[in-house]
Amino acid sequence: MALKTSYLANHVRTLKPSGIRRFFDATAGMTGVISLGVGEPDFVTPWNVREAAIQSLEDGYTSYTANAGIPALREEIANYMNDYFCVSYKPESEIIVTVGASEAIDIALRAILNPGEEVLVVEPCFVSYAPLVTMAGGVPVTVQASAENQFKIHPEQLERAVTDRTKAIMICSPNNPTGAMLSREEMLRIAAFAKAHDLLILSDEIYAELVYDDIYTSFAALEGMRERTILVSGFSKDLAMTGWRLGFVCAPEEITQGMLKIHQYAIMCASTMAQHAGLEGLKNGRKDVNEMRKSYRQRRNYIVESLNEMGLSCHRPEGAFYTFPSIRSTGLSSEDFAHRLLENEKVVVVPGNAFGESGEGYVRCSYATSMAQLQEAMTRMRRFIAQL
The missing domain is CATH 3.40.640.10 (Type I PLP-dependent aspartate aminotransferase-like (Major domain))
Structure with missing residues (x-):
């Protein structure tokens, strides 16, 4: 007896894979990568x-x-x-x-x-x-x-x-x-x-x-x-x-x-x-939360200023640890921008369309990483923008 075409339920078979995870698979095996992609604190649990x-x-x-x-x-x-x-x-x-x-x-x-x-x-x-x-x-x-x-x-x-x-x-x-x-x-x-x-x-x-x-x-x-x-x-x-x-x-x-x-x-x-x-x-844990928040605020201020200076228009986020700069001035789609930035400069950002259609033309940059890593990532992104 022939097997069914698919044993999966229709609503599961038609689900799209996570846009975040799909993109990060491309970084497997790469060295020297700076990730501004994962929504995860760089701090260790207190x-x-x-x-x-x-x-x-x-x-x-x-x-x-x-x-x-x-x-x-x-x-x-x-x-x-x-x-x-x-x-x-x-x-x-x-x-x-x-x-x-x-x-x-x-x-x-x-x-x-x-x-x-x-x-x-x-x-x-x-x-x-x-x-x-x-x-x-x-x-x-x-x-x-x-x-x-x-x-x-x-x-x-x-x-x-x-x-x-x-x-x-x-x-x-x-x-x-x-x-x-x-x-x-x-x-x-x-x-x-x-x-x-x-x-x-x-x-x-x-x-x-x-x-x-x-x-x-x-x-x-x-x-x-x-x-x-x-x-x-x-x-x-x-x-x-x-x-x-x-x-x-x-x-x-x-x-x-x-x-x-x-x-x-x-x-x-x-x-x-x-x-x-x-x-x-x-x-x-209140003291630890306050210290982490203080550090994130400093990083937020730095990355927003840096992104705007390089021509990627970015509003000032009031919370969380993400920025969502526009990359429309580059003429690239969100996917193209993220892939080329990874290939050319080994910096990971997430294409904005992973978060819905209204995210097209943007990328998500997490600043839940060290200030030193952020500074190097901004240097690489600035160089990438200048080369476009």
Whole structure:
């Protein structure tokens, strides 16, 4: 009997590979490469956090935890959200510790979406958002932010995209890849839109601690928004814990308990060792977070000035650790620019179109690398631009 043409589900077979990972495969085996591509801190996880994980192993904490996470960690997350973002959650029923923020987004979408329901996805955005909507049975509807508006979305754009099938809006602020951050006033306008259309907001706040020139506001802290916000965050960016794969999600109890069902069957629980490390980070990691933020601010100022000086127009990001300069003045596409820069000067940047169609004409440059590496990368990029 002949085999089927493909055993893969249609929605999986048609998914495009990650634009970030696909590009980085090209760097395999190359030497002397400076990467401004990976969204990962160049810092090592603080020692006291690593030590807490080691101590948990020595103390024999090697079994499963509660599905939702260690109670002490959930309590500390609740304290953290209340102390720093002025929003209150019940640790016993409204917080789940997840395997990174990525799992939190995945189970949130699977918990809220019926087949065919739509999610407004604000672009440019992280590469996983639209695929995760698709894999949850939903339909991603992209709403494109523009450089003219500093890559911030306006309610009028959302109004043009909303339908009677729309269930939620996905927003990341500060944004990956642009570094743009919504002001409180801009958030209030989006919140009013969400209320008017009875929509949820899935708010990716993983970069909330990496804000440089303003005060961060959480969507859940806005009046009337706690009950319609799914707040996703984690430990990867501010505590340099990317490899630990530890995140969390806070939401109203009905939604969180629905997410917990999926988490129970698919994951069981986050790593026990990582949870003990995260607990220490929340309790005693404030000094390290502040030091890292100070360093990122210095690097941001340097790279933005350098990019603008070489003719690559670049807005000043308010948060995260990315710049999103325009490369349109070179006459190259985002893909061509990134590939030629890699081939000629061994500098890695990510083509802007990896983050959606509105990213074409831009590249993402991460400044989560040392100042010495940044300075050398800018020298090479300046030379590359001069040769075009």
